[in-house]
Amino acid sequence: MSILNKLKLRYKQGNIVEKLIYINIAVFVITILINVLQGLYANSTNFIVNWFALDNSINALFTKPWTLLSYGFLHADFLHILMNLIVIYYIGNLFLEYFTQKQLLTFYLLGTFFGGVLYLFSQNYFPLFEGDNSVLVGASAGISAIFIGIATYIPNYQIKLRFIGFVKLWHLAAFWIGLDIISLIGNNAGGHFAHLGGALFGFLYVNQASNKEIKLFDYLSSLFKKKEKPLRTVHKNKNKTRKTTSQNTDLTQKQVDAILDKISKSGYDTLTKAEKEFLFKQGKK
Template identity: 40%
Template sequence: MSILQDIKDTFQQPNNTLKKLILINVIVFVVLIVLRLLLYYTVGEAGFQYLMSFIELHSSPSVLLTRPWTLITYFFTHQGFLHIIFNMLNLYWFGQLVREYLGDKKLLSLYVLGGIAGGILYLLTYNFIPYFEDRAANSVMIGASASVLAIVVAAATLLPNYTFNLILIGPVRIKYIALFLVILSISGAVGDNAGGNIAHLGGALIGWVFIKQLQRGSDLGRPLHAIFDFFTGLFHRRPKLKVTHRSNTAFKGKSNGSATSSVGKPSQKEIDLILDKISSSGYESLSKEEKQKLFQASQKE
């Protein structure tokens, strides 16, 4: 029962998007393992494949029209141990960076937009490129790789000179790790997992575009934020309105009528300048004041 309580606590904690994403992927993975075992021993393999058809992304547009939610569910679904382990490790390592510098909302936006972009590129490729015509009828896709690669490339675009210490290799700048993963996906775009690797490239592209647009002052995830906030509001009770009387003397001493809550919050222009400095010179080049502003911005998100 303590495991269930730990899961409940994780979802109740604020500013915990990275752990929630990993936990959702793991829960879906475990549930599918159990259901696969039960269905194989009862109704056979066909029963499990029928179940999967409601969460995996099919390359046929007609199937997608009847199950549009699969454009989302596919990037929370894994079947192989190595598949989910590799994806979740990369999500954790690179997601920590994105979360630290940009905040939880932008991490979630990257994950969702990367998965959607990967799915759309997969559908377009399998339906408009002649090489894939014979495969399109029976092709399906699952896995969070496109979402994860979007976060990897976003982190590398934002902090290209940040280094990870890799086992047996030593310190490596993350821009080279991202480049290696992109080249690996390009090389696999004509193999047995062509659809998956094509989706990876869609995620990588959205990761790069997301950061470049953010540095120009445009947040591609803003429409998603509005959707998330709407659905979040449906499951939270609004506090009852309470009218109180406060003496005007409480505001004496405030210059220019400004509230103290707004003091110290950096503007978007200041954050963009700091992000540009990180991109060109690395996080270590920031002053103590700039680091504090970046921290305040991430808390605000």
């Protein structure tokens, strides 16, 4: 099997994270090759960058509207793409433990879109960028949406970093955002505005979804609390029967509360099969 066929097979069998990595690498390689070929003819303008990077001029957007998404698959240099692909590999696979592949692609594309929107706003609103001519490239806005999205969903999830130890995910997310904020007046200020645009989308989307989920589970909890069955009375050993029934009801309610608390913190998918069956049976009573 040739190398090309192996790559095709790996792409076909890979998850959405691996496919995004392959696509970004392919686009990067093609961009370099075209850059070299055009350089031989003393042409310094790469037509891929010219047609698919996001220009800071709003007028250019009317002639190239696709650039609000296509810029998210271009990269400036090897270090730029390397750092982005490392982050999306680890964070993206963590994201897939709690969300679907379709949702990850949605976060990547919409994060890229909203990052581009905030980039355009910053370049055309703030006096600092007046008169500048720049273009935006890079997957960082889409990756920021994925990163901040999963950090919002499981903020206390711990990742082990070499030489540092275990660090909570929300600490890493706060550091990520902090770097973007302090770089808003640097050389790559437009890029950092784009990162914040993607991060804002990831936070708001997951935060809204989580609030709906929490309200749902609070409602279910209230239903369980209101549906406690009345104590049965038996003439024989009357006091003992009442005490036993009350203890069983209290124990069941504690189990339900513990499961609902686990769902609100980690999501329904983290429940064991036994816990799901128990919750289902209690809901039918």
